[in-house]
Amino acid sequence: MKITRLFTLLLLSGLTAMACSTSSNDDDAPMTPIDENAQFSTSDQMGRPAINTVFVSADNKNSFNTTLPSEQSAAFSSAFLAKLNALTADKYTTNALGQDAATFTGLLATDVLNVSLNGTTTFFDGQNVLTGRALADDVISVELLLIFGGPAGDGMQEDGTDFSALTDDNVDSNDKEFLSTFPYLASPW
């Protein structure tokens, strides 16, 4: 037992020593700046903006960040539905996309960004919906509109409740111009 363990340790340390040798970025050799056997485990993840922030309760925020997207719908759909009804005081019927509460929250519970590879990429631009997320997209106002906008997207709910003060945060653009060339994000303040 002990001998086996010692052997394993020696083998591992040998592998580590080998893996520690680094190679530069040339076209022939792979770049191995860290141990070849290094393993990493998920701490945080996101797809669409603000989903964890808005729809996940405080005690589930960590677990939402480490639940695989393929398993999020089963784990979180019912909680998202309850959260939507709480946020809207049970006034939500459908949004401007015609989604009822279960359809809307079922979509959001799987927190991935849907991205088109053959057309406009935008969260919402008046025509295209959920085909990507560009830097200038006013994603918060889109989400507020889908949550609080009601069937017509004007804030009026079916029973006459007026949520129009909640459909737009009235911050429509970034505080710096984006670049037209890579890396596109503006230089830091």
Place this chain on the structure above:
Amino acid sequence: MKFKKLTYSLLSLLAVGSLIVFAADHIDAPAVSGTNVDITDYYAFQSPENNDNLVFVANTQGLLSPSATGDANFNSNTMIQFNIDNSGDNIEDLVIQVIFADGKAYAYGPVQPSLTGLTSGVEFDAVNQISVDITPYGSEANIASENGMKLFAGPRDDPFFMDFAQYNEIIAGNASGFNNPGDDTFAGTNVMSVVVEVPKSALGSSSTINTWVSSKTRIN
């Protein structure tokens, strides 16, 4: 003028500091809040420079003041992984992995991962790999470009904008709606960004992908 704006930004940060600051994904969960694995935002869009390319942006470590940005860095125990599902099952078929060591960022992929799920090794054998010097605060952006791929890592202005302070007031029951005009809580703040541009042809043949970004912490 600039100083006034900065002071105001800092004051508004202090003002919302008593609440828990959650927005986009900024500081979204207790386990990662304030650490350099905290993802603030994720973007994926067609390259403004080339319709045949797609750009992935992962931002981390939100709400950096200018004075704190010079000390911000990427950790060698962190991996940023861009996950790409091109078969519609929300399981990653391809990944682009970015790790950090000795002042450089190294990107591997798009490549089919050996393992899917929470735990990942580094795909050192990926055909596509590229490295770049991490851009220091105050320097021009270092950009690596190779085999149709581009890579940047370093501080940038936070592209996210929102009146987050007022959102919190509404959620707390202290306000009935947003102000007009609103006040961008993220104005004047920076993030640590990783930007990767790849040919769409490297992402498979589907017309749509599902994508998400993970920050992963070394476990061995």
